[in-house]
Amino acid sequence: MKKQKILITGGAGYLGSILTTKLVYLGYDVTVIDILEFNKISLSHLFVKNNFKFINGDVRDKKLMTKELRKNDIIIPLAALVGAPLCAKYPKKTLEINYKCVKFILSKLKTSQKIIYPNTNSGYGIGDKNKFCDEKSPLKPISLYGRTKVEAEKIILRHRNSIVFRLATVFGYSYRMRTDLLVNFLVNMAIRNKKITIFEPHFRRNYIHVIDVANAFIFALENFSKMKGNIYNVGLSNANLTKLQLAKRITKNIKGIKINLLKNKKDPDKRDYFVSNKKIEKLGFRPSISLDDGIIELKNLFNTFNFRDNKNNY
Ligand SMILES: NC(=O)c1ccc[n+]([C@@H]2O[C@H](COP(=O)([O-])OP(=O)(O)OC[C@H]3O[C@@H](n4cnc5c(N)ncnc54)[C@H](O)[C@@H]3O)[C@@H](O)[C@H]2O)c1
Incomplete structure (x- = not known):
């Protein structure tokens, strides 16, 4: 069977470096586009693998993105300014990277191409006192970070071959370590x-471990037709x-x-x-x-x- 080609933006980051490593070792053809804003060597261990390609580039570079989007079957857009404090500091860049770039990606996708998008469950904002939020609960993001992610999620879901995760607060070791979580x-x-x-x-x-976030993406790749067009909370119940x-x-x-x-x-x-993480657990x-x-x-x-x-x- 032909190996599927996956483009991961922001693949050198906290989630991306773990996910990319797993996908490369599973035999997918993986291309990462990342500006290496943080850890510069988080993917260096993969340079020996011939099914891995790294592009030191910016997702705001439309020419580069158009060229790479065309070549891939599956897109995992992780590149973002992440977290409320960082986004509050750089509002213009946040809007460009977290929202406009996702919109651009979608404008270039063919219907057959698949996209898996990580939202944050912080979109639930302030939940009811005695109720668990599920995927039908209203989204009330309270930060610019949360708002750009929720707006991006909405446009992602217009694409037929899409899956959205709403991730819990992630923990655990990654090649690009974050100590702010x-x-x-x-x-x-x-x-x-x-x-x-x-x-x-x-x-x-x-909360959820970073390895389990990567496993959730792999689960989505392996169960795509069953899961597509849907949102799933991903956390430890x-x-x-x-x-x-x-x-x-x-x-x-x-x-x-x-x-x-x-x-x-x-x-x-x-x-x-x-x-509540029951929806993905039921699968x-x-x-x-x-x-x-x-x-x-x-x-x-x-x-x-x-x-x-x-x-x-x-
Ligand atoms: N970590 C969490 O708890 C969590 C929870 C929910 C959702 N998410 C989402 O997962 C994704 C990854 O988060 P993370 O924790 O790995 O963050 P991260 O900051 O570690 O990774 C983001 C990566 O994107 C890259 N990047 C930033 N701007 C770029 C640009 N213009 N062009 C190319 N690359 C660029 C950075 O260099 C970095 O490697 C984000 O979309 C985030 O919103 C994360």
């Missing part, structure tokens, strides 16, 4: 400071936890860590929701890495390496 951030803080400081401890979130519950899980796994609650500090990120997808295993992985990682404080900044 909540679980990674708090475990790093626990190791560095021997205490975890949190505010607005009641805010609820859902047994990890719908408040920030305080998360801090307690970390102290359960790392001894001697105190939790320090700041009463008066407000979180600029007002996200507060629990999420047979099961995450493989628990929150506890992820915390232990991160404990070992941060005990061994001192990652520069990485606020996802330019």
Whole structure:
């Protein structure tokens, strides 16, 4: 059978470097376009593989994108400015990369080409107190990041061969490491400071390991016709936890860590929701890495390496 050709934009990033590695080893023909804004060597281990091609390029380069889009069967657009603080700092660039580039990609796609898009479940904004958000819950993004992702999701779904994921907050080690994501951030803080400081401890979130995010993409590739035209939440169903519950899980796994609650500090990120992941689970997808295993992985990682404080900044 002919190998499928996949174009991944932003493939050198936190999610992308894990996903690209898995897809290359599964035998797909993978092309990555990335400007290498962060880690410059996150895909260097793949240069030995002849089914991998790296292009150091910008998704805003329409000529490059038109040429590469034509050559591929499947598009996974990951390139974005990611997270509310970064997007608030660079609003024009955010709109260009997170929304306009996705719109351009769709304008060039043939109906037969497939696209799998990662939205954030932060679009759920502030969920009802006693209800889990599912894929039918209204989207009320509260940041520019969330808004551009939700608008991009809408246009993605107009393409017949599309699948949208709404991802929980991702954790775990990646070749391009991010220490700004909540679980990674708090475990790093626990190791560095021997205490975890949190505010607005009641805010609820859902979590998923980065390897399971890559596995969800692979599941979508393998079950495309069954899944297309749909949105799926992707998270650990047994990890719908408040920030305080998360801090307690970390102290359960790392001894001697105190939790320090700041009463008066407000979180600029007002996200507060629990999420149901039943829709993708009903199709047979099961995450493989628990929150506890992820915390232990991160404990070992941060005990061994001192990652520069990485606020996802330019
Ligand atoms: N990490 C999460 O928790 C999470 C959750 C939900 C959705 N997502 C989505 O997944 C995608 C990847 O997120 P991530 O956590 O890997 O972020 P990341 O910042 O690690 O990766 C983004 C990548 O895009 C590249 N990039 C940025 N601008 C570019 C441009 N103009 N041209 C080419 N490349 C460019 C960067 O160099 C980087 O390698 C994003 O679309 C994000 O919205 C992430």
